[in-house]
Amino acid sequence: MLKLQNISKRYNEKVVLENINLEIELGEIVSLLGPSGSGKTTLLNIILGLTKMDQGSILFNGHDVSYVAMKNRGFNIVFQDYALFPHLNAYDNIVYGLKNKKNLVSEQEIREYIEFLELKPHLKKKIGELSGGQKQRVALARTLVMKPKLLLLDEPLSALDGVIKESIKERIQLIAREFKLTTIIVTHDPEEALTLSDKILIIQNGGISQFGTPQQIIQQPSNEFVKEFILKQLHIKRQNIYQLFGEQYA
Numbered sequence: 001m002l003k004l005q006n007i008s009k010r011y012n013e014k015v016v017l018e019n020i021n022l023e024i025e026l027g028e029i030v031s032l033l034g035p036s037g038s039g040k041t042t043l044l045n046i047i048l049g050l051t052k053m054d055q056g057s058i059l060f061n062g063h064d065v066s067y068v069a070m071k072n073r074g075f076n077i078v079f080q081d082y083a084l085f086p087h088l089n090a091y092d093n094i095v096y097g098l099k100n101k102k103n104l105v106s107e108q109e110i111r112e113y114i115e116f117l118e119l120k121p122h123l124k125k126k127i128g129e130l131s132g133g134q135k136q137r138v139a140l141a142r143t144l145v146m147k148p149k150l151l152l153l154d155e156p157l158s159a160l161d162g163v164i165k166e167s168i169k170e171r172i173q174l175i176a177r178e179f180k181l182t183t184i185i186v187t188h189d190p191e192e193a194l195t196l197s198d199k200i201l202i203i204q205n206g207g208i209s210q211f212g213t214p215q216q217i218i219q220q221p222s223n224e225f226v227k228e229f230i231l232k233q234l235h236i237k238r239q240n241i242y243q244l245f246g247e248q249y250a
């Protein structure tokens with residue numbers, strides 16, 4: 001379980017996060033959802049260990065990792081732009097992080113991740129020869145071979161559309177189930193959060209506006225902001241809501 005306790009962060013006297021408390025169960029997919037500038041990426045980076053918090057603690061499976069360096073936390077992130085190496089082919093990108101950690105994963109396991117993400121036909125291609133969805137799958141494979149204890153995804157679907165977006169969404173859900181991998185996703189898109197996650201944390205101005213399952217957020221929005229943000233301003237497709245939660249919420 002990942003437990004965030006009283007996390008606060010300021011930048012130049014401006015409060016960016018204030019007293020964030022959160023518990024995420026093993027294998028759960030949680031979306032951090034909120035408007036631009038609400039503090040989502042800052043919270044993701046604090047969990048990763050990339051950004052220092054001013055106050056608070058992070059517990060992972062009972063261990064306090066608040067002061068553990070990023071590389072020793074074992075939490076891995078897929079950045080929004082994938083950060084793949086353009087001069088290497090897909091396979092060399094996937095195994096890049098294993099250079100000094102050869103014993104972390106067997107050849108057989110690497111092959112399984114590649115099969116799982118349907119990347120076999122693309123292994124020899126340079127990054128520039130891959131589609132957006134293929135790049136995203138290479139980035140996911142590269143992260144999975146590192147056997148992360150926690151998977152962090154920054155806007156994983158924002159560069160994708162239509163069918164590709166849906167297939168990556170399904171992949172992310174399969175990864176979380178198959179590998180019992182706790183997954184935290186930053187998104188500003190309510191529809192994405194509602195259809196992808198087990199739970200959603202809605203952040204507004206650095207504070208928690210609501211934390212709950214998609215059903216709870218649809219059925220019992222805890223305040224006007226949640227109602228506006230989720231249901232009205234961002235125009236969630238009625239059809240998707242209908243399919244998920246039934247006619248009365250469409």
Ligand SMILES: Nc1ncnc2c1ncn2[C@@H]1O[C@H](COP(=O)(O)OP(=O)(O)OP(=O)(O)O)[C@@H](O)[C@H]1O
Pocket residue numbers: 011012016034035036037038039040041042043188
């Ligand atoms: N390194 C930094 N130095 C100063 N201010 C920062 C820094 N990083 C973020 N901020 C500020 O903190 C606030 C929250 O930023 P953050 O990137 O966490 O928001 P976000 O919800 O992820 O936004 P977006 O959806 O636009 O990416 C913003 O006001 C931003 O300007």
